[in-house]
Each structure stands twice: as structure tokens, then as C-alpha cells.
Amino acid sequence: MGKSVDRKQVDEIKNDTISKDFWRNNEHFAxxxxxxxxxxxxxxxSDNLEEMDTDVSGVMQQ
Incomplete structure (x- = not known):
């Protein structure tokens, strides 16, 4: 059972990395x-966009 949990975590990390790499390209996002x-x-x-850390949350004030 431990191996299947470890494999699931590896797959989630891999998918997250692929997703972040894809969206890092400003043209894809735009x-x-x-x-x-x-x-x-x-x-x-795309030229007007700047990369931000996706692991940091922010608060917008009105």
C-alpha cells in the first residue's frame, strides 16, 4: 500500500511541475x-505579463 501512495504523490508532483512549466510561458497564459x-x-x-511565484498567496484590497 505504501508504494501506491508514494507513486500517487510522485504523479501529482510531476503533473504540477508540467503544469507550472506550461503556464510559465506568457504566450500560453495570454x-x-x-x-x-x-x-x-x-x-x-504576453509582453506585458510578469512572472510571479505561484506558491505564494496574495490578498487584494479594495
Whole structure:
């Protein structure tokens, strides 16, 4: 049973790493948001994006 739990954890870490590597590319991020939110219009520009640490949470104040 221990081996299956270890394998599951390895798979989750691997999937998380692959996902973070994919989204680290600003063009991927901009393409998704432009397609979903703006009907394909190029509103979000990849050149205007900056990488942030995805492991840190933030609070937005109004």
C-alpha cells in the first residue's frame, strides 16, 4: 500500500511541475485569457505579463 501512495504523490508532483512549466510561458497564459474572456481579441499581451511565484498567496484590497 505504501508504494501506491508514494507513486500517487510522485504523479501529482510531476503533473504540477508540467503544469507550472506550461503556464510559465506568457504566450500560453495570454492566449487562454484572450480566447476565453475576450473572444480571441488580443487584449492581454504576453509582453506585458510578469512572472510571479505561484506558491505564494496574495490578498487584494479594495
Amino acid at each position: 492566449d487562454l485569457f484572450n480566447a476565453v474572456l475576450f473572444g480571441g481579441e488580443q487584449v492581454v499581451k
